[in-house]
Amino acid sequence: MFKPIIVVVLLTPGLVAVGGVLAVSQPRSSSSQPTATREAWQKEFDDICSRTQDAMTFSKEELTSLISRCDALKPEIEKLDETRKKVYLERLRMCRGLYAYVLESKTKDDKK
């Protein structure tokens, strides 16, 4: 009489545990994979260069800081394989160039 209940009681935590392990070890969906595997340099790149649209609103200090971060990131990108190095160095150059341009414009405006 009690045997099925005992079996169920014993099996349930076991099944839950197995299910949990499987859920953790299963590969992530393709959409979340790039984010999970994003390397540190790429996160930094994304963070710096995602702000170009707002460049005009930044203070001179903020722009200087972004330019410094670009300069610090460059050696990291130079370590990458040939293709990624070529692509991301060019992207970083454009991104840094814009911040430097806005900083220069703001400095010139202040002098007037």
Add this chain to the structure above:
Amino acid sequence: MHTCSSQKRKTTRNERERFRFVLLSAVFFLTASGPAQIYLPPPPPEQASDYGKVIIGKASSAAGPGPVVFDHWLHRAKFTCRLCHVDIGFAMQANATGITATSNHQGFHCGACHDGKRLIEGKTVFASCSDDTTSKDCSRCHSLGKKDVRKYTYQAFTAKLPKGLYGVDWMTAEGKGKIKPIDFLEGISIKRASMQTRPDFSIKAAVPWVHPIVFSHERHAIWNGCELCHPEIFPTAPKETVQDSMFLNTEGHYCGACHGKVAYPLNNCVRCHPLGPIWVR
């Protein structure tokens, strides 16, 4: 005899003076009207489909698949300039990017979209530089000098798009919602906030007989973002440098980096100088 020779000398002197006057006048006239004489935009392409055409890999070996013909009209109907020239990293000059089959294979350059998996408007984009070198798809890009290898023809593809000088009027097409250029590519682009619109402003023309340029930051930003134009095309410089640039434009500098190559041409004067020359209004 003496009188005759002195008269002759006088005549010669008068002629010399007249010649000097004419020469000086000519020099003065040419100098004054120099800008009008020199400014000659490039002639229109024989076919509208050739406007913005880029040949990539002209120097590629005969054994290979041959040079690529890149049509701006096909790609800019789908994507913003910024997406390709900033996020993907295509240079603004032909053959300056360093595109290779390897970089395409790795999902960069053409391979950023042409990977055989990516869906654009519900269609799978064919893979670039696949391992199968006998594939017909090779010739869809490596098509210089080949006939009937392209999937799309200019006439059919642009049939419903508004036309302007030298082909499609892209600004109107975008403004009227005929095209909705994509500005974000998953895995390539960085998520960013939409750009804050900046008001239009006017730029004084370099010559006194033309009304100022009305520049729309908004219209340009839709296509280009910020870093495509600044600082490479428009660096911080004394304003006069940019103002005095109609000649430089024709040589591909400043506005001429796009206008006259892929964007509406430089001889479409009123698109930039909406009030035209001063004697009109």
